[in-house]
Amino acid sequence: MMPSIRPLGDSAVIIHWSSADDAVISRSVRQLTDVLNTFVTSDSAACFTAVVPAFTSITVHFCLSRMSFQQAARIIEQALSRTEDLPAGPPAVIEIPVCFDELFAPDLADVAGRHQLECDEVIRRFCDAEYSVRMIGFSPGFPYLSGLPMELATPRRNSPRLKVPRGSVAIGGTQAGIYSQETPGGWNIIGRTPISLFSAELTRPCLLTAGDQVRFVPISVEEFHRWQDEQ
C-alpha cells in the first residue's frame, strides 16, 4: 500500500497512509521510520533533520539550504521501495510496572463504575492486554498507546486537571497513555509508574519509541517506593 507524500510547508514532508487496517499502517510506519532515520545521522547532502512518526503518518523535516521538497520526496520514495524487501523485525517489548493503589488512581473507581466492573477486574484486563506505542507527543516522552481493550474505553474528563503527576497511567477514549512529566491533562488516571519515561540528560532521553510494544505489570505501594528509591 503506497502512502501519499505531500509538503508540510517548505521544509517538511508528510507521508500519509489511508487504510482501514491499523496493524498494517502501524507496521508500515515503523519500517519506513527505521529506514528514514538512517538519513538523519548521515552527513551526506541527502540528510533529514527530524523524522517524526505518528498514528498514520510520518513527518520528515529537511534542511532547505541543502535540498528542495522534490529532492526530499525522491529520497523518501526510494526509501519506500527499500522497505518492501525488509523483514519486519520483532518490536521491542517493554514491561512497565504500575501501582494501581487508590493513592495513585483517582479515576479508577469511576472507570470501573462506568463499565460495571470491579476495580480488580479493570486492572486485570488492563494488564492482560498488549499495547503498541503509536507515537510520542503532547509532552516530551508521552506515549500514545493503542491496544486498550474496548470494554475499558472511557471518554476524557469533562474538565482537565491542571496538574497530572508525572508517571500517571491513564485512559483517554480508546487510547492509553503515560504522563511523562507533570502537565495539565484530561485523561482518566488509573495508576502510576515509578519509572522515568524521559530524562533529558541521557543520550537516548526517551524510554519508549514509536513501534515498541508495552505491557503493564501491577506492583504494590511498597514496590513502587522501592523502584522510586532505586532511580
Add this chain to the structure above:
Amino acid sequence: MSIVRVIRAGLLTTVQDLGRPGFRQFGVPTGGAMDSFSHELANRLVGNSPTAATLEMTLSGDELEFLAPTLIAITGAEFSPITTNSEQLSVPQNKPVHVSAGTRIRFQTAQRGCRCYLAVAGGFSVPEIMGSRSTLLRAKLGGLQGRALKSGDELSVGDFKGAEPDVAFVNERAAISFPAWFVRPLALPAGDVVTLRVLPGEHSSMMSAESQSRFRDESFLITSQSDRMGYRLAATPLMLENTSDMLSEGTAMGTVQLPPDGRPILLMADSAPTGGYRRIAHVISADLPLAAQARPGQFLRFLETTMEEARILFQKQRADLDHAITMAGLMPAVRVSGGLTEPTGSVP
C-alpha cells in the same frame, strides 16, 4: 574565562541557539532562536559558528556588565543599547563591537521589532542538553537552569575556537570600539500590519469558501496570548466545513493551525512537534524571522506564494549571512583584495 553579569534582567531573556530538531520524535520541541536569521548574523559578526549560543531579549532588554574585554554583536529588534558607566555611549547594532572590561550596557525597550540577539565571541557557555544550549521554558530545560535570566545571574563565555575576525578597529582603552561598516540586518516590521508569505496547508480547502477568501484578505491581530510556542490570532472566526476529529500528526514552526473555535494559531519555535488541529497554511522559512519580530498588538496578513519562490527567498537570505562573514574579515581572499572597506548595509 570571561563573564557577563546581569545587573538588571529584562522582560524575558533566554539563552538560545539553533535548537534540538533531532528530538522531535520524542515529543521535544525544536526550540532555539525565534529569529534564527538575526541569531546567526550576530554569531557570524563575531566569528562564531551558527550553533553558538546567544541571548534572546524580548521587548525590553537587560543591563549587562562585561567583566573582561569581549567582542560582541547585537542584531534583530532595535533596543537602543547604551553604555551606563560614566559616559552614555550608544552601542551600534549589526556590526562587531569590542567592549572593554567593566563596561555596562543597558538594552532599552524595543523601538522596532520584538526580539534582539546578543552574541559574544566564544558563545555563551551553558551545559549542552540533547545537543543544544537553547532554553526550553515549558520543560524547564537547557539554557541557564531552564529559565529566563534574572538579576544577579552570571554567564560564562566559552573559549573562542573559531576563525579570528578582523579586529583592526579595536581600541583597548575605549569603553566600546567598532568598525565603520555594518551588515544589512533583517528588515523589521514597519507599521501595524506584517505580511507573511505562506504555502497552502493540507486542510485549507476544508474551510468554507467565504473563510478561505477571508484568510487571504483579512488581517489577524496577534493577541497577548502569544509567546515562543505560538501566536494566537484574533479575527472573525474562520469556519471549517469538516469539523471531524483528526489524529495528531507532525507540525512545523510556521504551521498555521485552525482549532474548532475558528481562531488560527501560528506555531513558533517552542511549539509541540505534533498537533491534532487542521493545518490551513505554512509561513515560508524565509519569513519566519520576520514573524518572530512581530509583536502582540500588530496584525498579520497572509500572502500565498509558491514552493519555488519560498526556496529562492530562503537562499537569498543565506547569501546575506555569507556576506556578513566577508564583512567580518573571515574570508582571507577578500581580506587580501581589500573588500572590507566597502560597506553593503544601507542605512536602516
